Amino acid sequence: MHAIRQHAFGPAENLVFEEVADPHAGPGQVRIAVSAAGVHLLDTSIRSGNLGGPFPLPELPMTPGREVAGVVDEIGDGVDKSWLGKRVVAHLGQASGGYAELAVREVENVHELPDEVADDVAVAMIGTGRTTLAVLELAELTENDVALVTAAAGGIGNLLVQEGRNVGATVIGVAGGPSKVDRVRALRADVAVDYTQTDWPDQVRTALDGRTVTVVFDSVGGTAGRAALDLLGPGGRLIMFGYSSGEPTPFTQDDVWAKGMTASVAVGARIMNRPGGLRGLEIDALAAVASGRFTPVSASTFPLAEAAAAHTALESRATVGKVVLKP
Secondary structure, eight states: EEEEEESSSSSSSGGGEEEOOOOOOEEEEEEEEEEEEEEEEHHHOOOOOOOOOOOOOOOOOOOOSSSEEEEEEOOTSEEEEGGGOEEEEEEEEEOSSOOOOOEEEEEEGGOOOOTSHHHHHHHIIIIHHHHHHHHHHHHHTTTTOHHHHHHTTHHHHHHHHHHHHHHHHHEEEEEHHHHHHHHHTTTTTEEEEEETSSSSSHHHHHHHOOOOOEEEEESHHHHHHHHHHEEEEEEEEEEOOOOTTTSOOOOOOHHHHHHHOOEEOOHHHHHHHHHHHHHHHHHHHHHHHHTTOOOOOOOOEEEEGGHHHHHHHHHHHHHOEEEEEEO
């Protein structure tokens, strides 16, 4: 089969399209003929060697990739034969071979897909969807909230905007560039602003006309995250789940005391140790897209061989929605 291989940590150019031996399903496993492989911002951190947090870097050489959808074409000992030929989606783990034509996963971690859920949508929901639900679980959004979403045109951001609208909250979507702001408007955000404009916080204040933000969903960090935090009103919640800018949103105890705010991290140790585990979130995420509660923004797709270009586009914030590789 063909797969993306990485022999050294570093730039996107280190992702190389190679021919490698086919993997085979072991006991309790299925092999998936991959039709869509998800690309996550975390993948770029792993590739660069700057992962951070509690997780160790994988051993090299490796095939990156955490999310795949496709058809089961081989089963291992102990797996029911009915799995053969089923369309499925699976989260493979931290860096477990998703950028490939074939991938292997334990059958208990695999989800059968209904006909109405496309492969690229399933790939978005198995990782991005489950993270979104973990974020929302922490936020406890209500119709009384004024929610500000950074990177609102991204994979998680667009789902947060949708859920804010679902519950009747006032939603402010912050995105980078006119085309992304147009995407946020199409999601029916109450306010959509371009964070590349230096006065975007003032635009938000004007639009809110005296109201204040009650919850900030922050995946950008840095100066943009700090500007969002400054819009947070008394008793507000800052919910962090990434920092695509390269640094977390800076704040101090003085900020916490002055605003009476709470600051929480929805991913990492919390999501890994939540009651019920990750599978429940995956099931709920797939159900949310099947029911129409969530509609992922159309994916940015790249051929498998162009994984390096996909990473570059994602890191430069040139993509909209979920980034997907097609073998």
